[in-house]
Amino acid sequence: MIIKVKLVNALNEAYDALNDLLVKLFNNILTYEEKALITDEFKDISLNDMHVIEVIGLSQKKNMSSIAKSLEVTVGTLTIAINNLVKKGYVKRMRSAKDRRVVLVSLTEKGTDAYKHHEVFHDEMIKAIMKRLEGEQLDVLVKALNSVQDFFKTKNQD
Amino acid sequence: MIIKVKLVNALNEAYDALNDLLVKLFNNILTYEEKALITDEFKDISLNDMHVIEVIGLSQKKNMSSIAKSLEVTVGTLTIAINNLVKKGYVKRMRSAKDRRVVLVSLTEKGTDAYKHHEVFHDEMIKAIMKRLEGEQLDVLVKALNSVQDFFKTKNQD
DNA sequence: TCGATATACTTTGATTATCAAAGTAAAGTT
DNA sequence: AACTTTACTTTGATAATCAAAGTATATCGA
Known part of the structure; x- marks a missing residue:
């Protein structure tokens, strides 16, 4: 009892x-x-901007639609975000030669620096978490976080 | 090796x-x-509104400053949120009799219903997570989430 | 090949959340 | 009574967001 x-x-x-x-x-x-x-070095951009930069990424150029889809916002919303990032020098816009409706977006050098800054931040965070957990405890955490995500997915079955 | x-x-x-x-x-x-x-029943309020309702809570009346502090927004921002919630019938405003500068805020019946709806949502979520974890796995999750929070706290030591 | 339709993006108009700073009213202090 | 502080509201500005209208280009069907 x-x-x-x-x-x-x-x-x-x-x-x-x-x-x-x-x-x-x-x-x-x-x-x-x-x-x-958003530290001294990158104080002219918001977290939102940083997420856009994160999705654009380092590898190849991306078009507006695919970025908007990744971010789960409308293309109109993204246009405004990209306008800002171009004005501030983090992002380049280019028309596709193949299909001139398509806008190809990529990071400038400054944008690449910001991307890496963000990456380091994530790395520190994950290492700080992992440091305190050992062995299978990590698996437990991953499982639990997956549960959180699943919960929302099944709740939002649209 | x-x-x-x-x-x-x-x-x-x-x-x-x-x-x-x-x-x-x-x-x-x-x-x-x-x-x-934000379901059918409470479709005229935002998640933000729901967080305001959550902080106001069921127990006693709260003044603007303390609610704003809990939410980490300025009192000006809160004024606008409360204006909306009063207009929509979720919240009541009252002047304190003791100190007539003070505005006391509390939930209406509709607001209380919304609060409970939110509570049920949280309950479901936590039970969904706990269902999949047993024994010390729960402790591991709590520990890990604390690590996340600590990480941000030490990062943001203002 | 031309006209209709579809696609990719931008612009516009509206809404919401936010802040800093100025304004108002009441309370406290000297 | 005058000054200061406190509690809140208002104002003006900015950012993020969407839906819907607009523009330019591509594709498709006859």
Whole structure:
């Protein structure tokens, strides 16, 4: 009887801890990330801009539609974001020669620097998390995060 | 030698998985939550509105400053949010009798319903996560999420 | 090959969230 | 009573967002 009560208490504690952590993380993660990411060197861009830069990436040129799809925004919204990034010198626009309707977007040198800055930030974060977990604990975390994602996916089955 | 390589590979896999999951979750969690939360019944409020409702809470009346502080926005921003919620019937405004500068805010019946709806959503989410984890796996998740939070806190030591 | 349709993107008009700074009213201080 | 502080609202500006209208180019069907 006592054992059962203890178990239930432990579960309740975990429940409360999880609830608390998830609420705080969800509500503040973007603000936190923005503050941590947008430093002196890249203070003229927003976290949003950084996500656009992240999706454009280092490899090949990307067209507007595919970037908008990755970011889950309309192409109109993206046009405005790209206008800003071009004005600030992070991004280049080019018309495709093959199909002149298509706009090809790529990072300038400055944009590439910003991309790498972001990458380092992610790397630090993941290493900070991994440092405290060992062996199968990592797998547990991955599994748990997948659960979070699955939960939202099944909730949003459009 | 081979063992070492295998270990390193496993770590790299965990690294990539974590990176992927965290990036997706961070970038989309608010959109996901909004879609999952703002249903037919409460379709005239945003996720932002819901967070205001969450902070106001069920217990006692709260003044503007304390709500703004919890939400980490300026009081001016909150004024606008509260204007909207009052207009839509989720929130009541009252002047404090003791100190007539102070505005006391509380939930209407409709606001209370919305609060409970949000609570159920969180409950479902946490139960969905907990269902798949057993025993100490829960502790691992809590620990890992704390690491994430600590990482941001130390990064943002303003 | 021409006209209709589709595609890729930009522009426009509207809404929401946000801040800093100025404004208003009440309370506290000297 | 005059000055300062506090609690909030208002104002003006900016950013992100969407839907819908507009523009230019490509494709398809007759």
